[in-house]
Amino acid sequence: MKTSIATVSISGNLREKLEAIAAAGFDGIEIFEQDFIADEGSPRDVGRMVRDHGLEIVLFQPFRDFEGLPEPLRAKAFDRAERKFDVMQELGTDLALFCSSCHPEALGGVDRAAADFHTLGERAAARGLRVGYEALAWGRHVNDHRDAWEIVRRADHPNIGLILDSFHTLGRKLSPESIRAIPGDRIFFVQLADAPAIEMDLLYWSRHFRNMPGEGDLAVTDFVRAIMATGYAGPISLEIFNDQFRGGNTKAIARDGYRSLMAVMDATRRAEPSLGIDLPAFPPPIRAEGVAFIEFATRGDEATELSALLTTLGFTHAARHRNKAVSLWQQGDIRIVLNEETEGYAASAWAARGTTVCDIGLQVASAADTITRASALGAELFSQPIGPGELQIPAIRGLSGSLLHFLDEGSGLERVWEVEFEAVEPAGTGTGLTRIDHLAQTMSYDNMLSWTLFYGTLFDIAKSPMVDVIDPDGLVRSQAVATPDGALRITLNGADSHRTLAGRFLSETFGAPLQHMALETADIFATADALAERGFESLPMSANYYADLAARFSLDPAVLERLKASNILYDADADGELFQIYSRAFAGGLFFEILQRKNGYKGYGAPNAPFRIAAQKRLTRAKGMPSA
């Protein structure tokens, strides 16, 4: 399978785009005319430059407003096409995209358009070129792939074929099933794009909001299945018009594209194995079984402060590393590693950000499969020298330089805690915390799609609808991903203002670090008492908050008093109830959450977030810390 991406999909000048596209692993590009015109090189130079990057120009696009014009406009359109054919020959590409006309004077009629394309086919054939016809969803007379196909069929010329674009079909809610009846060799090119389900004008939606397959809500896999069922064997290309991507990090967006394309083709072959898709074998989306450990890079006073906080939370210093300044704190199935090494990745993370989560360990069905799938999707593997007797734990780079290690059961990796560590204190019952319920990552809003795609393509994990969280100083958007059984849940919080709590945390760190983790208890009231006994300081909530709870829910007054006395936050949804306690912030904005889900409550307490954030900001100001 030949992979490609339209140059319009990413930011930068043509040279920067080519470098990023080649590095991400694509075979070819659709050269967007403007990208090439803006370059100072001649068409020959540009063609050579593309090939020097190991890339092929698989399509020249777009040619607009060709078919159905009355004379003299018609003759002019043919002349214009000849000029572009000249350019294509110099560039070294044989296929042009002609999109359906939006010209105010274009006339309708399938036969008229077919006749124009037949004539164009003759002209193209004389130069050994081909033309593909694409129905724009907002074309004046042709806006449905079935009509474009009828025109191509009647044009009846071997150098005239069809171009299909998932956006134009799915965006207009047309079923892709009709594509299955088209002969595969009459389809000259396939473009893929996804988009979020928002009601708006088609053209505006297409030009500004398209995103990578898997990042939006369109059924791109169904579209690809229909295409592949025709026997189509040409390139599969991404054509993404997106304002954020145009201003984003060129290399990162190109990598997202590659990851997305591999994942959608993999999903297609698994949905319909008989299609025989030409793609190297790699494992299906990985079953994630939970968080195996969270590792902090920390030193000095901050390490002392964090250890004290873990003690009041009921953790014990369970073990210490045999060769390194690394300690393991444990309670139930929760493992928190404090790394005070002065060399290696933890040391670099500490140097850059101070106390921070430098590594996330995930428990997966197979660590080896995880690494294989991640590499097939374009991830960078990570390793560093290991000491005598230590295990080489499979790891990859996440986005923004983050790090993920993978543990599993049965390959020997599960023995890491005995092999590399020696016991210090036996684990007690603690405060009743059993496991990590979810991790909350904070990032700039622009990185949310990338992270959603990252987790969504590697794991068998689904995204829930985005929610808006109101911070007194701006909006934070929150997107959760969760495995079907809830074993792994991650919330991705995107800040677009530095004045929000999330934004400030981000501006003082960088990348997409973990800002908080939520620890589960089966009995919030018993845990609240045990925490109080240990001197844990919870985040104080206002009396107004509890008055509002009394108004919104029919809570027993005694329960309400109990909530208030222990600063427990409450929410309920159609399924069940949620109880939350927050820690105070430490080390520049990190914090812990303790929660109990009752009767299958599925959310994350979003209605409580504005009050929790306001309480955190109140404390920050009271401590005289800069409050933005």
Ligand SMILES: O=C(O)c1ccc(O)c(O)c1
């Ligand atoms: O928005 C456009 O004009 C446009 C151009 C070329 C395409 O392939 C397309 O899907 C849209």
Ligand SMILES: [Mg+2]
């Ligand atoms: Mg298109």
